Amino acid sequence: MTAVTLGPEGTYSHRAATAVADDDAIDFRQSVTSIVDAVASGEYERGVIPIENSIEGSVTESLDALAEYDVAVVREIVTPIRHALLAQGPAFDTVASHSQALAQCRDYLEREYPDATLEAVASTAQGVEFAREDPTVAGIGHPANADGGNGLEVLAEDIQDRDSNATRFFAIAPAEERSTGGGKTSLVVYPDVDYPGLLLELLEPFAERDINLVRLESRPSGQRLGDYVFHIDIEAGLYERRTKEALEEIEALAEDGWVRRLGSYDTEHVVE
């Protein structure tokens, strides 16, 4: 199985991707959008992207890419995230990491390094790479990024603001591989209409069939201010009759809009 994920080597996405493909079959890209694009065009069999974090919430670039490209979600991988501060030594004035990692360590950074400049870069491992090249930069990432005598020290471990920090990743595949089996389903709904009670009406078909909603996020459609795309996760499989019926009703309500069935899957927990 070939896979593509957020690089360089050593990101949390890379660690999650090893649950999907052999390490030597994993390639790296610098943005979620380019990963989704590469899978949609059939260049790779799988892509692994971060979706949501327990402290910081949605990875908005991922949601937007799933609304834009026609790909299937085939697996959900949840991993605990424990961040370390990595640098050549204590003489740094800049902390470079993925925006989500900086946000997950906000209180720690404010408390311990109130004067440091925070720099958002493409990934945690890219911040670590900058730290390896420059003694004035520290990175935040998985502590294993300092393994192998590469000139980096682990200055602090477990610096995330909550011990329970966890991230949910999706494994995506070309659209033809959409799976209907599995107990959870991800959907994207763009109603393209607006009237009082629309959202209530969109959700009623689930409630009426006893389908539990486990996530609801809105993202700007990009068309005009105040126009939204809804990302909905339900505890039911696409193969189920009640899911099919609910989605047909929602499609009728969405009029000129659309409903995208990303796929059904079971949650997997990867503990490292």
Ligand SMILES: O=C(O)C(=O)Cc1ccccc1
């Ligand atoms: O930058 C990474 O390592 C990623 O894979 C994105 C990310 C950042 C912070 C927590 C989880 C995933």
